[in-house]
Amino acid sequence: MRWKRTLNVVDCHAAGESGKVITGGVGQVAGETMFDKRVYLETHMDDIRKMVLFEPRGAVWHNANIVLPSNNPQADMGYVILETTEYPAMSGSNTICVATVLLETGILPMQEPVTELTLESPAGLIRVRCQCRDGKVTSVRLVNQPAFCYYLDTPIEVAGLGTVRVDIAYGGMTYAIVEAADLGFSLAPDEAHDLCAMGQRIKAAAVEQLAVEHPENPAIPGITNTEFTGPLRREGDRLVARNTVVVSPGRCDRSPCGTGTSARLAVIQAKGQIKPGEIFIHESITGSRFTGEIESMTRVGPYDAVVPAIAGQAWITGLYQMGMDPTDPYQSGFTLSDTWMDSASGIAI
Numbered sequence: 001m002r003w004k005r006t007l008n009v010v011d012c013h014a015a016g017e018s019g020k021v022i023t024g025g026v027g028q029v030a031g032e033t034m035f036d037k038r039v040y041l042e043t044h045m046d047d048i049r050k051m052v053l054f055e056p057r058g059a060v061w062h063n064a065n066i067v068l069p070s071n072n073p074q075a076d077m078g079y080v081i082l083e084t085t086e087y088p089a090m091s092g093s094n095t096i097c098v099a100t101v102l103l104e105t106g107i108l109p110m111q112e113p114v115t116e117l118t119l120e121s122p123a124g125l126i127r128v129r130c131q132c133r134d135g136k137v138t139s140v141r142l143v144n145q146p147a148f149c150y151y152l153d154t155p156i157e158v159a160g161l162g163t164v165r166v167d168i169a170y171g172g173m174t175y176a177i178v179e180a181a182d183l184g185f186s187l188a189p190d191e192a193h194d195l196c197a198m199g200q201r202i203k204a205a206a207v208e209q210l211a212v213e214h215p216e217n218p219a220i221p222g223i224t225n226t227e228f229t230g231p232l233r234r235e236g237d238r239l240v241a242r243n244t245v246v247v248s249p250g251r252c253d254r255s256p257c258g259t260g261t262s263a264r265l266a267v268i269q270a271k272g273q274i275k276p277g278e279i280f281i282h283e284s285i286t287g288s289r290f291t292g293e294i295e296s297m298t299r300v301g302p303y304d305a306v307v308p309a310i311a312g313q314a315w316i317t318g319l320y321q322m323g324m325d326p327t328d329p330y331q332s333g334f335t336l337s338d339t340w341m342d343s344a345s346g347i348a349i
């Protein structure tokens with residue numbers, strides 16, 4: 001056997017959502033910042049993302065992260081996030097997996113009961129506070145880059161559905177946010193397939209009808225996900241709500257989605273439904289939970305923005321080497337529209 005590439009992979013999930021962490025085997029990635037490295041990976045090394053996430057090695061619900069040394073003197077480590085259709089600037093579930101793997105595999109030293117880290121994501125520095133006990137990371141709380149709303153309660157025309165009211169918000173990824181009940185959904189697990197089909201149509205209409213551009217970095221991808229939200233309710237002194245994010249190319253996030261939670265915090269703050277410091281429990285379609293909170297308010301270009309903090313837990317599920325045999329016909333992997341909903345049936349995208 002002679003592999004032309006060998007990656008060291010730690011399989012992990014945060015609240016049910018996959019977040020593989022690639023700890024070695026990628027080699028040099030050019031660029032000063034993690035955003036530069038993200039661009040370099042996308043333009044020169046995208047075969048790695050396809051190898052890891054496309055079939056036959058990956059699946060539509062897989063995500064991955066490449067851990068890289070950071071040039072920022074404030075950062076303990078950097079990482080670039082790889083998803084099935086994009087390289088997001090930020091991801092909550094993936095960041096929780098990265099912090100957990102860095103500490104639980106000893107790449108960075110763990111201090112009990114609390115380890116503070118600063119990680120450089122493509123979106124910028126992320127401060128992370130990990131609760132640790134007996135060698136296990138029991139909670140990761142990250143302070144995300146600012147989240148803000150591009151549009152609130154804006155009507156769009158969706159093929160076959162008519163007029164749908166959406167909020168468009170950025171939380172590290174850009175979301176078209178809709179009330180699930182407006183479209184007849186309760187966010188039950190058996191609705192996942194129908195939510196994905198409808199979510200993709202809403203996203204396509206939003207992309208076509210509502211322009212977005214991140215004011216500080218126009219290279220950040222535009223609207224790529226639809227977030228279906230359940231009603232916001234009070235339980236004691238906490239706000240609680242259910243949601244599901246339909247991640248491109250059309251599958252439900254298994255976790256409550258950290259960037260989706262950040263975007264929702266921006267929306268409910270703008271609508272006067274939450275104040276800084278109040279605890280917001282966001283529940284996924286699988287029943288898993290993240291805790292959200294607005295740390296402070298800020299501005300991003302012309303927009304009022306929230307600085308969101310998101311907390312959740314991750315678990316390592318495997319540790320192995322993934323290889324590429326030079327005679328393997330699927331060097332760039334493939335996708336099939338049975339599970340890769342919006343992909344061409346047949347072969348690689």
Ligand SMILES: O=C(O)[C@H]1NCC[C@@H]1O
Pocket residue numbers: 017063088090091092093094173247253255256257258259260
């Ligand atoms: O937690 C999040 O932000 C995400 N989970 C998978 C898709 C998003 O990156």
